[in-house]
């Protein structure tokens with residue numbers, strides 16, 4: 001029996017039939033976190049209620065077109081294993097490709113196996129910091145298990161790894177260590193890992209720990225990754241939506257089924273006002 005997770009909203013893409021499901025609440029306490037969904041926020045929803053909402057609103061918005069992709073994000077989606085496995089299972093019945101976006105701490109071999117069996121196609125791991133002590137300072141947790149979980153996932157599922165470049169904290173040295181680690185894993189097989197570096201956003205961070213990286217720093221980081229890996233990328237928070245040149249917007253679907261087109265600015269301003277559950 002699985003219960004519910006707090007869901008602030010789901011999001012539909014304007015580009016093609018694609019949905020993001022935000023499960024709020026997180027085990028980590030990252031100092032540079034800029035996710036409004038770190039704490040429980042939104043409405044408590046069972047898997048069935050989430051699937052009903054996805055089906056109804058994607059039918060309304062995309063018509064008969066089948067959902068090409070569903071991305072489960074957070075907060076941290078892995079906090080309740082039964083819930084997540086069942087969500088993947090049900091999503092796979094309606095979407096061609098299912099992606100999990102996770103900090104990776106809880107995603108051990110057995111958990112991943114169950115998710116793959118349920119239909120998971122891709123895992124996007126956040127590998128925040130390489131140095132052990134720095135990782136604990138930044139997230140409140142050790143990174144040993146995350147490294148093991150990434151190693152274990154290789155070859156079983158499409159693998160994407162993300163790191164936020166934080167000047168003076170997670171910069172060139174850290175990126176180089178992580179690139180080496182990932183390139184060693186890649187040597188075990190034919191599959192390439194996509195490694196994406198995102199720039200820190202000081203204005204959104206919970207704690208004032210650094211500034212935004214300069215473009216030159218991001219370029220240097222990119223060239224460091226290129227020395228070791230075939231698939232580096234300088235990221236935007238959603239790489240798959242990058243081709244839109246005009247002011248981007250997405251369709252937010254609230255738990256009561258209301259649809260609203262929001263730009264990134266609307267999204268940030270309105271999310272700040274959402275109430276955290278106690």
Ligand code: SF4
Nearest residue numbers: 026028030033035103
């Ligand atoms: S894992 Fe993500 S949501 Fe959780 S605290 Fe870190 S940045 Fe925030």
